[in-house]
Amino acid sequence: MSFEVDITIERGSTRIAAAFSAPERLVALFGPSGAGKTSVLDAVAGLLRPGSGRIAVGDTVLFDSERHINLPPERRACGYVFQDGRLFPHRSVRDNLLYGWRLAPAGRRWMTLSEAVDFLGIGPLLARMPRTLSGGEAQRVAIGRALLRAPRFLLMDEPLSSLDTARRDEIMVVIERIRDELRLPILYVSHDRAEVERLAGTVIAIGG
Amino acid sequence: MALPNAFALAWALARGRFPGKVLLDALVHLPLVLPPVVTGWLLLLAFGTNGPAGRFLAETLGLTFMFRWTGAALAAAVMALPLMVRAMRLSIEAVDRRLESAARTLGAGPWRTFFSVTLPLAMPGVLAGLVLGFARSIGEFGATITFVSSIPGETRTLPLAIHAALQVPDSESGVVRLAVISVLLSLAALVASEMLARRSGQGMGGQGGDGHVL
Numbered sequence: 086m087s088f089e090v091d092i093t094i095e096r097g098s099t100r101i102a103a104a105f106s107a108p109e110r111l112v113a114l115f116g117p118s119g120a121g122k123t124s125v126l127d128a129v130a131g132l133l134r135p136g137s138g139r140i141a142v143g144d145t146v147l148f149d150s151e152r153h154i155n156l157p158p159e160r161r162a163c164g165y166v167f168q169d170g171r172l173f174p175h176r177s178v179r180d181n182l183l184y185g186w187r188l189a190p191a192g193r194r195w196m197t198l199s200e201a202v203d204f205l206g207i208g209p210l211l212a213r214m215p216r217t218l219s220g221g222e223a224q225r226v227a228i229g230r231a232l233l234r235a236p237r238f239l240l241m242d243e244p245l246s247s248l249d250t251a252r253r254d255e256i257m258v259v260i261e262r263i264r265d266e267l268r269l270p271i272l273y274v275s276h277d278r279a280e281v282e283r284l285a286g287t288v289i290a291i292g293g
Numbered sequence: 294m295a296l297p298n299a300f301a302l303a304w305a306l307a308r309g310r311f312p313g314k315v316l317l318d319a320l321v322h323l324p325l326v327l328p329p330v331v332t333g334w335l336l337l338l339a340f341g342t343n344g345p346a347g348r349f350l351a352e353t354l355g356l357t358f359m360f361r362w363t364g365a366a367l368a369a370a371v372m373a374l375p376l377m378v379r380a381m382r383l384s385i386e387a388v389d390r391r392l393e394s395a396a397r398t399l400g401a402g403p404w405r406t407f408f409s410v411t412l413p414l415a416m417p418g419v420l421a422g423l424v425l426g427f428a429r430s431i432g433e434f435g436a437t438i439t440f441v442s443s444i445p446g447e448t449r450t451l452p453l454a455i456h457a458a459l460q461v462p463d464s465e466s467g468v469v470r471l472a473v474i475s476v477l478l479s480l481a482a483l484v485a486s487e488m489l490a491r492r493s494g495q496g497m498g499g500q501g502g503d504g505h506v507l
Contacts, residue, residue: 132394158397171395175413184409185399234399 086238086270088112092138092148094124101125101292109286111264111271115278120292122274123168126240129272130165131158142238142270162193164231168243170223172215178226179211185234193235201229205259221252228259238270239263245280260284296423299374303381303422325375329435336368336440364441365448369430377426380486384418385411421486428482431475451475 087108094101101121114122127133140148147156172181202208205225245253275281324332340347340358350356358364388411396406434452441448455471458464
């Protein structure tokens with residue numbers, strides 16, 4: 086499975102062009118803040134419509150301006166871990182985790198709630214509300230929610246940026262295990278070179 | 294009846310981008326600043342027996358407003374609309390749209406996203422608007438008396454009844470009773486709306502301001 090992206094995005098007066106094709110399981114988009122890395126992830130997730138181009142993951146075409154293909158986000162089977170977590174504040178951790186799982190077709194699910202909870206070590210958090218979680222806990226729950234949605238690939242937008250050093254290392258290990266044990270393709274955005282070099286098979290420079 | 298209309302207007306004003314939005318905004322708020330008598334007179338022109346809207350509704354639905362409780366309800370709804378739309382619009386604008394896009398990536402279509410994320414997060418404001426609108430419509434006097442007059446058992450609302458009782462000598466006990474009911478209803482509505490607004494502020498994790506609707 087590979088990521089194939091060749092798009093241009095108009096955002097106000099700036100124009101972001103990104104073209105890459107990478108067979109590795111973890112592909113990092115690397116570049117300074119404001120270079121448009123998040124915009125590229127949003128385009129792959131279907132939250133932002135590129136001006137033109139083509140996006141494919143594996144043999145599924147998600148967007149193709151020439152063939153007028155533009156799958157809505159809910160049909161792209163991608164798990165998106167946002168920089169700011171974005172847990173639903175009115176739902177418990179358990180209901181956050183199960184939000185995407187309940188919507189996924191039963192045949193496509195490849196992980197149960199208890200498997201995800203064990204994998205991430207978040208058992209004691211299930212009954213809590215998101216606003217009571219620490220940064221590291223919230224990011225684990227966000228990763229669990231994305232995994233339980235039965236994705237075919239993950240998008241991660243600076244998942245470590247809001248964490249202190251000790252928590253960073255914990256989450257980094259989780260990401261490595263997703264890459265190696267779950268064998269899930271990941272498109273990973275970061276502005277931290279050390280992070281990218283440790284995790285990624287391929288590094289794509291954006292902007293700068 | 295006013296709730297779905299108020300919510301639709303609030304949604305359009307909070308999320309919509311269309312020409313004439315400023316005009317719609319002003320139009321919705323007009324009953325708040327216009328003398329109620331003028332609002333009542335305009336309703337009379339539009340929904341009276343010979344008014345364009347009144348004739349249309351009478352012919353298609355058999356619905357008439359003149360000197361009937363339906364007219365009193367319409368006047369109350371129009372007068373309550375600005376307050377309801379304001380509270381609901383604020384609560385819709387306070388909903389973090391990034392949570393909606395998160396729901397979309399988790400497999401929810403636009404409608405499911407609305408019902409499972411947007412509406413629950415906006416709900417305290419919607420309820421607060423409903424309570425405020427209710428209180429406002431109970432107090433409505435000027436537009437009602439201009440539009441449908443004050444007919445006992447049909448269009449005599451609480452303030453109209455108080456006003457009528459005041460015209461009659463030696464009716465203090467009746468006035469006091471009605472006035473007490475009126476104070477209690479208004480107080481209850483204000484307390485309820487303030488509590489709902491507070492709860493919405495907490496639900497958002499404190500990022501939605503302090504959540505006052507007035």
